[in-house]
Amino acid sequence: MATIKDVAKLAEVSTATVSRVLNENGYVHEETKNRVAKAIKQLNYKPNDVARSLFKGRSKMIALFIPDIMNPFFPELARAVEDMTKNHDFTFILCNTDDDIEKETAYIDALQQKSVDGLIIVSSTLTPEQLHHIQIPVVALDRKLNNGIASVTVNNREGSRQAVQYLKSLGCKKIAHVAGPEHVDNANERRRGYLDEVQNEDWFRLSLVEHGEYHYDAAKQATINLLKRHPDIDGLFVGNDLMAVGALKAAESLGINVPSDLSMIAFDGITLGETTSPSLTTMAQPIYQIGAKAAEMLIKQIEEEDTLTQSEEFSVQLIKRESTRRDEA
Structure with a gap:
């Protein structure tokens, strides 16, 4: 050599x-x-990149922390971040954390020692004290970390309200919700959006909310619990598309037809939702755009030290597919 x-x-x-x-x-x-x-x-x-980074004070490396590589939402997000970093001649590092605080802090310590230039973090576990010890630029993605850190999110609460409003417009009389984890910011915002629309209805009960933890198996069981407890449920809002796949399987196992007996709407807009049977009606996030925006904001922080902290919120869009009854409009 x-x-x-x-x-x-x-x-x-x-x-x-x-x-x-x-x-x-x-x-x-x-x-x-x-x-x-x-x-x-x-x-x-x-x-020698290490030598060059010592000379320049930069490594030209950016890391993305995601909580679950098995959830198709995150590889789609990672693709956008990778494309943007590559366009700016940065090396991209993907870190799967399992939302485990020990893994997250171990990654942060190791990457800072290797002079990584910045982090894009999807996390629900990092504390303000731990964030304070990060000495490089950070952008929060998909969920907020704290007010002092730039973030890129979507209008989770309003988007969820729109999802429930759509079910109502189809004539659904009893609407349940399969929610994400209680400790996750965006899951709570989506649950609040659901509650905004149903808590004053005569039929509403807290037992119409079950947590599916953003996982297929948990969501399948949560849906079975809901439909057995309330057989008259005719509308279901599921907190993300991956859980909705589990919810579809749950309905099938109970002999409930979607959408004739049960209209189902989800959240995220991942490609998987187009391939299910029936295909998923969903509130679609602009996944590529939010990933690219987070990378763009981080690169700007790296290259312009006096960049002000900013937050970007994108809107979601209703995508009508086969899991909801056909509307008359």
């Missing part, structure tokens, strides 16, 4: 000159630059 000394020898310059060319630091005559570039290409020389 070629070294910087080999490049300097072939280009007939000093190693310091090669270093200045590589790091774009200090004046080097154009003809000399061309000789160095030619030598680098001829020798297929690969600069």
